[in-house]
Amino acid sequence: MTAPSLAPRTTAGPLRTVRDGLVVAERNLVNLRRTPGALIAALVQPLMFVLLLAYVFGGSLGGAEYRSFLMGGIFAQAVTFNASFTAVGLAADMDRGMVDRFRALPMPRGSVILGRTLSDLTMSAVTLTVTSLCGLLIGWRVEGGLAGALGACLLVLLFAFAMSWVGATIGLTARSTEVAQSAGLVWLFPVTFVSGAFVAVDSLPGPLAAVAEWNPVTATATAARALLGNDPPAALPASTSWPAQHATGYAVACALAVVAVFMPLAVGRYRRIARG
Amino acid sequence: MSAERTGAAIVAERLTRRFGGRHALRGVDLSVPAGTVLALLGPNGAGKTTTVRVLTTLLRADGGRASVAGCDVRDEPAEVRARIGVSGQYAALDERLTARENLCLVARLYGMSRGAARRRAADLLERFDLGAAADRPSGGFSGGMRRRLDLAGALASRPAVVFLDEPTTGLDPRGRAETWSAVDELVADGTTVLLTTQYLQEADHLADTVAVIDGGRVVADGTPERLKAAVGGERITVALTDPSADGAACEALAALGPYPPAADARAGTVTVPTDRGTRGLRDALDALEAACVEVRDAALAPPTLDDVFLTLTGRAQAPGAPTNEGRTPPRARRRSGAPA
Numbered sequence: 001m002t003a004p005s006l007a008p009r010t011t012a013g014p015l016r017t018v019r020d021g022l023v024v025a026e027r028n029l030v031n032l033r034r035t036p037g038a039l040i041a042a043l044v045q046p047l048m049f050v051l052l053l054a055y056v057f058g059g060s061l062g063g064a065e066y067r068s069f070l071m072g073g074i075f076a077q078a079v080t081f082n083a084s085f086t087a088v089g090l091a092a093d094m095d096r097g098m099v100d101r102f103r104a105l106p107m108p109r110g111s112v113i114l115g116r117t118l119s120d121l122t123m124s125a126v127t128l129t130v131t132s133l134c135g136l137l138i139g140w141r142v143e144g145g146l147a148g149a150l151g152a153c154l155l156v157l158l159f160a161f162a163m164s165w166v167g168a169t170i171g172l173t174a175r176s177t178e179v180a181q182s183a184g185l186v187w188l189f190p191v192t193f194v195s196g197a198f199v200a201v202d203s204l205p206g207p208l209a210a211v212a213e214w215n216p217v218t219a220t221a222t223a224a225r226a227l228l229g230n231d232p233p234a235a236l237p238a239s240t241s242w243p244a245q246h247a248t249g250y251a252v253a254c255a256l257a258v259v260a261v262f263m264p265l266a267v268g269r270y271r272r273i274a275r276g
Numbered sequence: 277m278s279a280e281r282t283g284a285a286i287v288a289e290r291l292t293r294r295f296g297g298r299h300a301l302r303g304v305d306l307s308v309p310a311g312t313v314l315a316l317l318g319p320n321g322a323g324k325t326t327t328v329r330v331l332t333t334l335l336r337a338d339g340g341r342a343s344v345a346g347c348d349v350r351d352e353p354a355e356v357r358a359r360i361g362v363s364g365q366y367a368a369l370d371e372r373l374t375a376r377e378n379l380c381l382v383a384r385l386y387g388m389s390r391g392a393a394r395r396r397a398a399d400l401l402e403r404f405d406l407g408a409a410a411d412r413p414s415g416g417f418s419g420g421m422r423r424r425l426d427l428a429g430a431l432a433s434r435p436a437v438v439f440l441d442e443p444t445t446g447l448d449p450r451g452r453a454e455t456w457s458a459v460d461e462l463v464a465d466g467t468t469v470l471l472t473t474q475y476l477q478e479a480d481h482l483a484d485t486v487a488v489i490d491g492g493r494v495v496a497d498g499t500p501e502r503l504k505a506a507v508g509g510e511r512i513t514v515a516l517t518d519p520s521a522d523g524a525a526c527e528a529l530a531a532l533g534p535y536p537p538a539a540d541a542r543a544g545t546v547t548v549p550t551d552r553g554t555r556g557l558r559d560a561l562d563a564l565e566a567a568c569v570e571v572r573d574a575a576l577a578p579p580t581l582d583d584v585f586l587t588l589t590g591r592a593q594a595p596g597a598p599t600n601e602g603r604t605p606p607r608a609r610r611r612s613g614a615p616a
Contacts, residue, residue: 023384034372097368106358106386
């Protein structure tokens with residue numbers, strides 16, 4: 001006679017997905033903590049962008065005024081880049097057989113990906129903190145009060161979470177960690193740079209300006225600046241387009257739309273992974 | 277005992293699966309009574325791992341049906357996963373987590389609370405002799421320790437059915453012995469076990485039933501004893517004083533019929549199957565004496581699973597496959613004509 005099974009009978013439902021997602025996220029974070037190299041690289045990257053843009057380009061773009069303008073854009077750009085961690089993290093879990101291990105466990109299909117996006121969301125919070133400290137050192141200040149700062153944080157993190165699901169879809173589609181590494185990174189450059197994150201949208205040539213106007217990165221950066229009270233300097237005039245006029249609402253809507261599209265895509269990819 | 281434990285714990289009927297143009301499974305039938313061990317025995321590429329992946333819901337079959345612990349693998353995959361433990365061919369551990377953290381992770385994902393998972397992990401670490409290494413990252417573990425940890429993870433929820441895909445491949449003899457005793461303990465607990473192996477000795481040692489799989493089909497199944505009987509009774513092996521007399525010895529033994537003898541020149545032995553036990557042995561020795569062939573030693577032994585495999589599939593295991601472990605006499609690999 002055997003001792004009774006310790007396994008529960010219910011393995012479905014959104015609550016269980018979130019619960020298992022948190023268990024996986026915790027495991028991911030322990031992993032990250034024990035890989036200091038990756039952690040340092042993840043923190044150095046946004047710092048490098050802050051310093052590059054503030055002092056290499058910033059000098060001819062408006063000096064101190066530009067540095068203050070820059071930070072909203074850097075926040076949006078830095079957390080968007082974190083989507084590449086999601087791609088690489090999931091691809092590495094597949095390569096190492098962890099996904100197979102998870103797939104044989106009675107956990108809901110979405111929780112492995114949710115766990116990864118949640119741990120990367122934590123990473124984005126760290127990125128945001130480190131980037132802000134660096135910003136303070138180069139003269140950027142929060143001028144929109146505590147509520148504004150919190151609002152900006154939440155908005156940027158919501159955007160980070162949305163972009164993470166794009167990274168997840170890429171990571172689960174890639175055939176190897178190496179492919180996920182490059183595929184997970186390459187789309188980030190046009191997406192973050194063809195935007196109003198670092199320059200005035202109107203300064204871009206025609207078609208690029210149109211793309212940049214509607215780019216969610218632009219909206220997130222613009223909304224973050226507004227919430228932080230970092231008014232754009234005269235040399236970098238705010239666009240008068242509809243997305244710029246309704247930056248916060250548009251940014252939130254975009255983030256939700258990205259999640260709505262990429263969550264089922266990523267979960268679908270996960271379901272179809274049948275190797276061997 | 278619940279109903280699902282009284283009948284067959286694993287049933288597969290006509291399972292088929294194709295990968296591109298390659299037929300990995302061509303209609304696999306299995307039935308494993310609850311509380312027993314089935315060894316799925318076959319060479320690389322026979323369809324062992326594909327069968328396990330279908331039964332553990334990791335892979336969907338193209339055709340046929342299967343149920344595990346009373347649940348259909350296609351229609352109720354979540355229910356199946358809640359009732360099984362799986363240890364893969366390549367131990368899937370998180371190398372940066374310690375042994376304890378790995379087990380806690382798996383236990384929590386089986387739905388246990390943090391505290392229950394911690395207690396279960398401590399039990400398993402003790403049972404699998406991993407206590408001393410419990411808080412070291414598993415990335416530094418030896419092959420045997422990794423396997424033990426993977427096996428412990430498969431048992432985290434005290435599953436009714438456990439799947440072990442090549443649990444001892446690549447292990448040293450000590451690691452293999454440890455894995456074997458773990459399986460023996462599972463059986464003592466009443467767990468149903470399906471294991472795949474290329475090791476004939478392993479199937480013989482561990483399994484109540486052996487299913488020989490080749491080319492995506494089960495080509496034979498039964499108890500190890502029954503399978504051996506199907507190959508034609510026992511084997512007479514005589515060692516010759518003068519190895520060069522093997523030709524004469526074969527001639528003399530062949531005359532006894534119906535099985536053809538086979539010589540192993542390097543070992544200086546001749547082997548012939550017999551259905552007549554010690555009488556067959558006596559007749560063989562008489563025939564050799566009559567032919568003036570001097571015999572140094574003679575033995576009567578039941579056939580090994582190596583013989584079974586050779587007979588059923590018409591070929592020996594791939595050269596280099598670590599199947600014999602020094603236990604099976606060389607004749608199994610050298611015999612020219614196997615009895616039909």
